[in-house]
Amino acid sequence: MSSLVEVARAAGVAVSTASRVLSGSDHPISAKTRAKVLAAAEELDYSPSALARAMVSPHSRLVGVLVSDIDNPYFSVIARGVDDAASRAGYVTMLSNVDRRTGTEIDRLQAMRDYRAAGVVFAGSGYVDDPRTPDLVDAVRRAREQGVQAVSLAVRDLGCPSVVVDNRAVAHDITDHLVSLGHRRIAFIEGPTGMTVTRHRREGFLARMREAGLADSAQCQPGGFDYESGHAATLRLLARPPLPDAVIGANDEVAVGALSALRQAGVDVPGEVSVAGMDDLRLAEFVGLTTVSLPLYEMGSLAARHIIDSPPVPRPRVTTSADAGRSSGAGPTRRGGRRADPPGDGRADAPADVSADVPATTTVLGHRLTVRETTARRTGERA
Amino acid sequence: MSSLVEVARAAGVAVSTASRVLSGSDHPISAKTRAKVLAAAEELDYSPSALARAMVSPHSRLVGVLVSDIDNPYFSVIARGVDDAASRAGYVTMLSNVDRRTGTEIDRLQAMRDYRAAGVVFAGSGYVDDPRTPDLVDAVRRAREQGVQAVSLAVRDLGCPSVVVDNRAVAHDITDHLVSLGHRRIAFIEGPTGMTVTRHRREGFLARMREAGLADSAQCQPGGFDYESGHAATLRLLARPPLPDAVIGANDEVAVGALSALRQAGVDVPGEVSVAGMDDLRLAEFVGLTTVSLPLYEMGSLAARHIIDSPPVPRPRVTTSADAGRSSGAGPTRRGGRRADPPGDGRADAPADVSADVPATTTVLGHRLTVRETTARRTGERA
DNA sequence: TTGTACGCGTTATCAT
């Protein structure tokens, strides 16, 4: 190791000079001095402390991403998008798995806040009527007041910007495709109970079925987001004939679970029954699944770029000399001290929330149908 | 936000007192004072700066993990293991994708070192005869000298401890299984050219074939680690009959690619040809693939725990007043100073490399065969 | 039990 002072000493210059050279400042430096500093840094294996750097700036060059489970391809693609954008900008990505627990989300957000992250990306969907949502919203608000940005990748109303897809439309479109293939009796295997995305996708499915006058032949099965859920739900379908013309999984993995269950039961897919999913993860390609492609990678990178490109709220530094030190009452107290409650709104001169008052923007990214005929084909009886 | 001084001021105590309360010190504190401080902290939404904390300790509570691509289930499981262990211990995980590029590995290691990470986990395999390996080894050495631990999850000789599986044995075992099933002509689709793991797995395959006196009917196809590679390699196999009795993929995804190609070509699997893989990722379960289970999650968590549990090399703090400042030569040198040079070792008093001289330990974790008869069965002609 | 003061490594500000 070795610090700036050691490098400066070895180079025979002042720390400020060494700093200017090594931090790529645009301050003019003589070529000779620059060379000396560079040489000394090399010699001493100087490694700038990002910690110390972050202490004198509004925030660190760390971006966090909160996923339900990184070992779920839906989230790993997002994480990849975040990290690519972060790395490109010289940032480092922090990752935390929260297992869909709001409490854990709050904890991990706090941990990242402790590191003065530039921002945190919330990758997962929330639950409808989650009792802890207010706590999370509060945690997000406080983080933002401190200069830690937040971006949600799901429709969640966290009081922060969001980059999302229209999950109703996603489900609507895949349903539309199956209907256009001539399928009438369509079963929908839902996602995890209570999740917002589950609700949206079901609504999209039902909406399209209604529009097609097929409300009566629409069938929703409780499910989940994993293979086992899809498999189990399909077994239930198999146990109560007649079979539907098509099965839609709440996501690709569920669809694959359905596919397996059907084929294991000797059902011809796509001959007798069509199967389709949503998300278009790699898995979908492997099994030739008709699905809907989501811009997950882009959502991640876009969120990260939003965080990185946001001009940091410059935290006012204390004005040097004079009354700096011990003016116990007047000086620094101004920050959080006089919190003159404005009527109604709880955050009058709350520090550093320049953007907290503008309505959180929502960016909706597009999706597209991806047809792979291995699992979904035109129905025989109705061309 | 709000800092310790502000909390202390609000509570009417000294910063040290506030610190003792808020940082969970065992220093005795009167109940009343403690309560006051806690209340003030709550009121001011105090968030301890992990940055400042890390500055006064030997390292931060950040652990890094370097993966080739987080959107590859092999690595995402590892990352999950790392993060679980890290989170449990109050650490935060840093993640970087390096796309199998040694240069990028060096860069990202450096970035994590800048944050004074407690340690960095190298999840990916290296290349045989990689010209940049010496640079990486050097970077690892310097990081370790600074107190940033390193752990490799592949046989790589980075000069750091490693937690690995025996990939020769892995390939040997899956080959053994197919041989015991009666298969004679077995094709092996290799991993990416030049990777160490690729070599090891091929060696394991060939070794078992030799032992079985089947060296002549062993067939190696160039491949990769992804679906497309497996698919393409299998198309080549199909183009040059006769077909082998069985196909082994260098990993599960390759095996699934092979499986698809075979079935698309009308070949009955496992009737005519058996297919097997290695790793046992979720995918293998979906398609019912016979494979070898690897303790990837455990490797990740074990590596993280190794880092976290390692006693930090206590960086000697300067002894207050007196000669503190400018004793350019004597002072800090004491750190690694009296290290009784082992003869032949060229780095006498390199600072803080207490463990650099003990031979890097290698922990080999076990694996086990996982049989799923959907893709591999006893050959018809030879029971 | 509590308070005082210093240092961690960096950047920014203010001289020179």
Added chain:
DNA sequence: ATGATAACGCGTACAA
């Protein structure tokens, strides 16, 4: 073009 120094927020010897 370069140097000196005050912050940033924290933990911790040391003093009281």
